[in-house]
Amino acid sequence: MTTAGTNPGVAPVLELEGIHKQFAGVAALRDVRLRLYPGEIHALMGQNGAGKSTLIKVLTGVLEASGGQMHLDGKPVWPGSPLAAQHLGISTVYQEVNLCPNLSVAENIFAGRYPRCGLAQGWRIDWAEVNRRARELAARVGLDIDVSRLLSSYPVAVQQLVAIARAISIESKVLILDEPTSSLDDDEVQKLFEVLRRLRDGGLAIVFVTHFLNQVYAVSDRITVLRNGTWVGEWRAAELGPQALIAAMLGRELAAQSAAAAAAPNFDTAAPALLQAEGLGQAGQLQAVDLRVRAGEVLGLAGLLGAGRTELARLLFGLETPDRGVLRIDGQTVSFSSPADAIRHGLALCPEERKTDGIVAELSVRENIALALQARMGVRRFLSRAEQTALAERFVQAMGIKTASVDTPIGLLSGGNQQKAMIARWLATEPRLLILDEPTRGIDVAAKQEIMEQILRLAQAGMAVIFISSEMSEVVRVAHRIVVLRDRRKVGELPAGSSEDAVYELIAAEHV
Amino acid sequence: MSEELRDSIEGHRGTGFAGPLVSPPEGEAAAGRFGGGLHFMRHRLAWPLITLLLLLAVNTAFNASFLHMEWRDGHLYGSLIDILNRAAPLVLVSLGMTMVIATRGIDISVGAVVAIAAAVAAWMIGGSVTGSVSRFPMPLAILAALGIALLCGLWNGLLVARVGMQPIIATLILMVAGRGIAQLITGGQIITIYYSPYFFLGSGYLLGLPFSLFIALVVFALLYLAVTRTALGLFVQAVGINPTAARVAGVQARRLVLAAYAFSGVCAGIAGLLISSNVKSADGNNAGQLLELDAILAVTLGGTALTGGRFSLVGSVIGALIIQTLTYAIYSLGVPPEINLVVKAVVVFAVMLLQSPEFRAEIAILMRRPTAPGVRP
Numbered sequence: 001m002t003t004a005g006t007n008p009g010v011a012p013v014l015e016l017e018g019i020h021k022q023f024a025g026v027a028a029l030r031d032v033r034l035r036l037y038p039g040e041i042h043a044l045m046g047q048n049g050a051g052k053s054t055l056i057k058v059l060t061g062v063l064e065a066s067g068g069q070m071h072l073d074g075k076p077v078w079p080g081s082p083l084a085a086q087h088l089g090i091s092t093v094y095q096e097v098n099l100c101p102n103l104s105v106a107e108n109i110f111a112g113r114y115p116r117c118g119l120a121q122g123w124r125i126d127w128a129e130v131n132r133r134a135r136e137l138a139a140r141v142g143l144d145i146d147v148s149r150l151l152s153s154y155p156v157a158v159q160q161l162v163a164i165a166r167a168i169s170i171e172s173k174v175l176i177l178d179e180p181t182s183s184l185d186d187d188e189v190q191k192l193f194e195v196l197r198r199l200r201d202g203g204l205a206i207v208f209v210t211h212f213l214n215q216v217y218a219v220s221d222r223i224t225v226l227r228n229g230t231w232v233g234e235w236r237a238a239e240l241g242p243q244a245l246i247a248a249m250l251g252r253e254l255a256a257q258s259a260a261a262a263a264a265p266n267f268d269t270a271a272p273a274l275l276q277a278e279g280l281g282q283a284g285q286l287q288a289v290d291l292r293v294r295a296g297e298v299l300g301l302a303g304l305l306g307a308g309r310t311e312l313a314r315l316l317f318g319l320e321t322p323d324r325g326v327l328r329i330d331g332q333t334v335s336f337s338s339p340a341d342a343i344r345h346g347l348a349l350c351p352e353e354r355k356t357d358g359i360v361a362e363l364s365v366r367e368n369i370a371l372a373l374q375a376r377m378g379v380r381r382f383l384s385r386a387e388q389t390a391l392a393e394r395f396v397q398a399m400g401i402k403t404a405s406v407d408t409p410i411g412l413l414s415g416g417n418q419q420k421a422m423i424a425r426w427l428a429t430e431p432r433l434l435i436l437d438e439p440t441r442g443i444d445v446a447a448k449q450e451i452m453e454q455i456l457r458l459a460q461a462g463m464a465v466i467f468i469s470s471e472m473s474e475v476v477r478v479a480h481r482i483v484v485l486r487d488r489r490k491v492g493e494l495p496a497g498s499s500e501d502a503v504y505e506l507i508a509a510e511h512v
Numbered sequence: 513m514s515e516e517l518r519d520s521i522e523g524h525r526g527t528g529f530a531g532p533l534v535s536p537p538e539g540e541a542a543a544g545r546f547g548g549g550l551h552f553m554r555h556r557l558a559w560p561l562i563t564l565l566l567l568l569a570v571n572t573a574f575n576a577s578f579l580h581m582e583w584r585d586g587h588l589y590g591s592l593i594d595i596l597n598r599a600a601p602l603v604l605v606s607l608g609m610t611m612v613i614a615t616r617g618i619d620i621s622v623g624a625v626v627a628i629a630a631a632v633a634a635w636m637i638g639g640s641v642t643g644s645v646s647r648f649p650m651p652l653a654i655l656a657a658l659g660i661a662l663l664c665g666l667w668n669g670l671l672v673a674r675v676g677m678q679p680i681i682a683t684l685i686l687m688v689a690g691r692g693i694a695q696l697i698t699g700g701q702i703i704t705i706y707y708s709p710y711f712f713l714g715s716g717y718l719l720g721l722p723f724s725l726f727i728a729l730v731v732f733a734l735l736y737l738a739v740t741r742t743a744l745g746l747f748v749q750a751v752g753i754n755p756t757a758a759r760v761a762g763v764q765a766r767r768l769v770l771a772a773y774a775f776s777g778v779c780a781g782i783a784g785l786l787i788s789s790n791v792k793s794a795d796g797n798n799a800g801q802l803l804e805l806d807a808i809l810a811v812t813l814g815g816t817a818l819t820g821g822r823f824s825l826v827g828s829v830i831g832a833l834i835i836q837t838l839t840y841a842i843y844s845l846g847v848p849p850e851i852n853l854v855v856k857a858v859v860v861f862a863v864m865l866l867q868s869p870e871f872r873a874e875i876a877i878l879m880r881r882p883t884a885p886g887v888r889p
Contacts, residue, residue: 317760338759339759339761340763340764343762356754356756358757360753360757361754363750367746367749370746371758372761374743375743375762375763376762378743380742380743382741383743
């Protein structure tokens with residue numbers, strides 16, 4: 001492998017042109033191109049559903065393109081499988097760490113391609129060689145760890161680097177990182193970036209997919225933007241400012257964020273609470289919490305990860321059973337033994353984990369949207385297929401869900417569209433109180449904004465909302481009142497218009 | 513999102529996930545991706561049907577009178593009628609099994625429940641040699657047998673839905689214990705039934721067709737209506753595909769699972785009545801032996817994946833008919849008894865491979881390989 005600098009005179013190591021890809025009748029990619037030069041970090045940007053993941057899958061042999069050309073070092077290639085792509089020198093590190101926690105670091109790095117020795121090099125695994133080379137590779141990504149220890153004994157950040165070490169241990173020319181930073185904290189991200197820069201300087205071409213704009217500018221040399229499955233453009237990172245980048249991704253200027261904040265509260269502060277919790281808690285999960293929400297009010301639940309926000313939501317919704325305190329709805333004491341009970345009282349919960357607790361991937365968008373309403377109506381009062389279709393089409397339109405048809409399996413939709421469908425599922429039940437647990441996580445800027453606007457519109461119409469988010473700026477922007485949690489207990493309440501700093505202060509208070 | 517997309521796409525290639533019973537167009541769309549020129553070939557029931565027709569053709573080839581039917585003693589008579597009559601118990605058990613499997617479960621106790629129901633009915637009808645008196649009125653005996661079968665199903669359902677046991681372990685308990693219970697009821701003997709009105713269930717005829725056929729048909733029709741005209745089908749699929757999400761959406765998953773096992777128990781109970789009536793006896797040890805395996809096989813052959821979710825009732829019926837036709841073929845072709853299980857296994861294996869879209873795709877790739885651009889070093 002030859003190494004070269006980032007000067008544009010060098011020939012690209014990988015070049016994709018006119019890539020097409022069809023899915024279930026929908027064109028996921030149309031005439032998309034991508035050029036990678038040796039020794040550069042290339043950010044691949046776009047909203048959810050723009051085609052980034054599809055492009056990467058074509059690039060890594062997971063999917064077969066419907067059309068187009070791919071040149072590696074000037075020669076036409078077409079990886080037919082992920083393995084073939086690896087042999088060509090195209091390596092990938094996926095968003096979730098795809099390693100075996102119960103194997104050692106060295107085993108993880110070489111699993112499936114252990115160096116052999118004895119009887120003409122095919123007989124048994126050369127463990128000394130495995131460990132020696134694993135140490136070398138670990139050092140290359142800046143890790144000084146005992147490679148013979150179990151992977152699970154190291155934190156996620158280290159595991160991420162191990163995944164990179166595994167990827168580059170094959171003679172790599174191109175390294176693809178699909179949202180590598182989503183589970184890392186700031187220090188860990190910086191460390192990862194150092195490693196990436198070092199690998200870049202070694203001549204590797206790195207494709208970097210992320211949702212965090214600041215990270216793009218921190219580390220990448222050039223940017224390719226996709227939108228709705230088409231190629232928008234390719235820029236040097238220095239030439240494309242953040243505003244221009246967002247405009248390229250959205251295809252329009254970003255609406256001022258004040259649009260959301262403008263929503264005035266539409267509730268009577270003297271009105272009795274729709275839902276009231278007194279000393280609600282569960283041993284080991286949440287200490288006694290007092291909470292009240294009125295119709296038309298957006299109550300923000302703020303706190304760091306693990307502060308007990310999700311636990312509180314689960315208690316309110318009957319997913320967990322509280323062992324202390326009382327819950328009242330319209331002043332009547334209630335106790336929920338299952339979500340079905342809570343739903344009957346007009347509650348709805350859009351859970352944090354969309355994939356595991358939300359969507360039923362193989363069922364259609366129509367069935368997914370109708371599910372909660374149907375569950376509320378019971379087995380016998382059946383929504384006919386026509387009624388389900390009408391319901392789903394109404395929400396697809398109202399929420400702007402992008403799908404080929406309402407009969408498309410929801411698993412085929414992008415994350416943001418799945419999330420919109422989940423909210424639609426709950427709006428279909430016409431809830432009095434909607435609990436949204438991290439409704440904007442993992443979705444792009446535009447979808448985020450749309451979802452926030454929807455929430456505020458609903459509150460205006462008289463629905464109570466409990467809004468949970470780890471993005472403090474979001475919480476302070478939409479909430480009429482903010483309940484702050486820390487270490488699984490409530491530490492205070494703040495009025496509307498509080499600053500992010502006020503929330504952080506409350507979290508940090510007594511922390512010393 | 514990247515993983516989700518891939519998962520769901522690969523999910524579509526799965527054997528069982530060819531589409532739902534309740535909404536056929538999706539099934540066709542999913543199956544359609546694998547080409548196949550004829551429109552008919554894209555239907556998810558195409559392969560099970562082809563298999564059944566193939567087996568019927570083999571039977572006809574070796575036995576010219578196989579398709580022959582005639583009117584004798586006031587009813588239709590022939591090999592096909594015989595197969596249908598004998599398939600009825602398996603069809604019933606397979607329908608119950610389909611619902612259990614759709615909820616991500618499995619019920620391996622059905623054979624034992626067949627034996628228990630048969631034993632209860634036989635004991636209550638009694639072994640009076642005169643043949644005209646029964647110990648208890650026959651309707652009472654039938655209701656008692658079905659009631660016990662329902663209890664068996666509820667027991668399984670409670671262990672799975674309430675206690676949270678793994679379905680295969682939960683039903684293994686009754687699979688083993690059930691044979692003991694059946695033998696306790698029969699006193700360790702084979703109870704011979706002489707009360708002739710009882711024989712009508714398993715060997716009587718109505719409108720010239722076996723009565724058992726009507727029983728299977730009624731159960732099928734009721735279940736079909738239940739899953740297509742109520743939300744049962746949607747709920748069962750949701751629970752089978754993603755139980756957590758279904759629960760969060762307000763589906764009463766536990767009740768649904770309990771009901772599925774209870775239904776499976778009742779189906780096995782009816783099958784037990786049919787079998788004991790047909791052989792005029794109840795054998796605690798052998799009645800319904802290995803029926804659970806045939807039923808699981810029938811469900812799988814019909815295109816329902818063992819991983820739960822999407823299911824097909826029609827598919828399971830066809831699967832049961834395939835197995836009964838195969839059994840018939842093995843006997844009528846004179847396969848030596850000592851190897852007939854092996855022959856059955858080989859045929860079933862071949863059929864399974866043929867029905868697997870992955871396998872067919874692999875074969876297609878192998879045939880295409882020489883023209884594909886070679887990038888693998």
